Amino acid sequence: MTLNKRQFITLAGAIGLMAAGAVSPVRAAEKQIVYLSAGLEAPFWRYVSEGVADAAKEHGYSFVALDSRNNAQSQLQNAQDAIVKGASGIVLSPTDSSTAPAVLDLASKANIPVSFAGIGTVSGDYVTFVTSNDEDGAYAVGKELAKAFADKGWTHAKVGLVMISQARQNGVKRTNGFVKAMTEAGHSIVARNEMQLYTADETFRYVQDMLTANPELRGIFVQTDTPTLGATRAVDAMRRAGDTLVAAFDGVPEFITLIKDGSIVASGMQQPYLMGKTAAETVIKKLEGGTPDKQVVLPILTATKDNIDALLPQIKQSVFAGEVK
Structure with missing residues (x-):
């Protein structure tokens, strides 16, 4: 194949960028929040995921949820995939507290902030733990x-x-x-x-x-x-x-x-939708130069036969992520 001068200059520039380790313009420009879930089959984690997604969208970030299926090895692989694919920030609901440090270590090395939703960690550096009492x-x-x-x-x-x-x-x-x-x-x-x-x-x-x-x-x-x-x-x-x-x-x-x-x-x-939304907002705040609180404790709604009707408007959104009309 014969290249004209313009084609040669374009190809040479692309080769130079690859040699320098540059990422594609699309990936470099994209801002993405990744949610690593313990198991999306559980409605609770699905509602958390909806909260993370909505916060990401409101702040101009794309969103991806990765399901660890209550398996620590899958969780680690999901974390590696998120980092390789250019995650800006991570919200993590780990399979259990003892498996979280391995994810934090990977994210720290990649300089990616992590906040927790629902389940915390036994050790490691993170932005915020959003939990309930x-x-x-x-x-x-x-x-x-x-x-x-x-x-x-x-x-x-x-x-x-x-x-x-x-x-x-x-x-x-x-x-x-x-x-x-x-x-x-x-x-x-x-x-x-x-x-x-x-x-x-x-x-x-x-x-x-x-x-x-x-x-x-x-x-x-x-x-x-x-x-x-x-x-x-x-x-x-x-x-x-x-x-x-x-x-x-x-x-x-x-x-x-x-x-x-x-x-x-x-x-x-608990209020899982609010939990996910809050956790994502703390990651975004960190990415944008802020200093979020280390822990956010959300109130638990104790629903009984006597108060369920009064609580329903709040429960429909903050618990069920708008799935119940």
């Missing part, structure tokens, strides 16, 4: 369950726990808060299971086993949203409705009806 929220749910026991005249009730990973700081706090409320009211925890799959079917099996082994079980606390649906289904299947009460944490749209009809006594609802 999990311990107080679980304590408030426990108090509502204890009140429901008292209304039925139940004392010294036996209670079961279906827990999120206790390797997560928020999991430990939810357990501690709820156990404190039960202990203060004179009730006892007699059964515990820790989720592996975070599905309704998994919790259905856990609760069936709890009810079979503990026929006098009066209450069950499930520490996250969709698995609670498995708990209510198991209570119905075992014909224990009215004899075994269910309390929950977080929320999915089905909770609105279940709280209204008493199938769920109370749920401590």
